[in-house]
Amino acid sequence: TQLLEQSPQFLSIQEGENLTVYCNSSSVFSSLQWYRQEPGEGPVLLVTVVTGGEVKKLKRLTFQFGDARKDSSLHITAAQPGDTGLYLCAGAVLTGGGNKLTFGTGTQLKVEL
Amino acid sequence: NAGVTQTPKFRVLKTGQSMTLLCAQDMNHEYMYWYRQDPGMGLRLIHYSVGEGTTAKGEVPDGYNVSRLKKQNFLLGLESAAPSQTSVYFCASSSGLAGGLRPNIQYFGAGTRLSVL
Numbered sequence: 001t002q003l004l005e006q007s008p009q010f011l012s013i014q015e016g017e018n019l020t021v022y023c024n025s026s027s028v029f030s031s032l033q034w035y036r037q038e039p040g041e042g043p044v045l046l047v048t049v050v051t052g053g054e055v056k057k058l059k060r061l062t063f064q065f066g067d068a069r070k071d072s073s074l075h076i077t078a079a080q081p082g083d084t085g086l087y088l089c090a091g092a093v094l095t096g097g098g099n100k101l102t103f104g105t106g107t108q109l110k111v112e113l
Numbered sequence: 114n115a116g117v118t119q120t121p122k123f124r125v126l127k128t129g130q131s132m133t134l135l136c137a138q139d140m141n142h143e144y145m146y147w148y149r150q151d152p153g154m155g156l157r158l159i160h161y162s163v164g165e166g167t168t169a170k171g172e173v174p175d176g177y178n179v180s181r182l183k184k185q186n187f188l189l190g191l192e193s194a195a196p197s198q199t200s201v202y203f204c205a206s207s208s209g210l211a212g213g214l215r216p217n218i219q220y221f222g223a224g225t226r227l228s229v230l
Contacts, residue, residue, distance in 0.1 A: 004155070006155075009153065033218075040223065040224070041223055041224070042117070042203050042205070042221025042222050042223050042224055043156070043203075043221050044221070045218050045219070048218070088155060088156070090156075092217075100158065100161065100171075101158075101219065103148075103155035103156040103157070104155050105153055105154060105155045106153070106155050
């Protein structure tokens with residue numbers, strides 16, 4: 001079973017602070033996705049990174065895929081209360097059937113005023 | 114603009130009871146998935162389907178059965194519920210195979226919260 005470990009598990013910060021969430025595995029993935037999940041809802045895709053070393057920016061969010069495609073990070077600049085939620089990374093593996101994803105353990109972020 | 118719809122949203126069962134969770138998608142997606150989400154464990158794949166009439170086991174299939182009789186629907190059944198199946202269940206769908214330069218997006222429903230007493 002492939003495992004994706006996320007750290008930290010919980011993060012509580014003040015508005016305006018910066019933060020980084022890490023997603024690590026011993027396995028190689030063909031692509032890595034980041035999702036955000038709000039209470040009572042399903043995960044919603046934020047970004048997909050597919051190339052080792054790739055960096056993608058989505059407003060105040062910066063996503064990076066490791067050179068070896070085993071790890072990824074999410075950096076949020078000047079966090080806002082609207083960033084509060086559960087952040088999940090998910091690695092995609094090429095298989096004979098199905099777009100199967102292995103999800104990380106999740107990082108619960110709370111941004112307070 | 115429904116996307117992926119799951120019913121019911123909440124359910125409480127007694128040990129040994131059976132139930133079926135329904136997932137419906139209106140995006141004409143080929144692939145559908147059932148996950149369970151437990152604290153500190155992310156989402157774990159229970160079963161999935163790559164098309165109408167097909168199903169396959171995921172990471173944690175024991176105690177669950179599925180059926181995909183129609184392309185738009187994917188049913189998850191619990192024949193004899195156990196307290197260990199208390200969880201939040203999510204259904205997702207996607208249009209095709211992921212990998213390489215063409216990663217695929219999975220769209221999730223809002224979840225079914227199940228408690229087994």
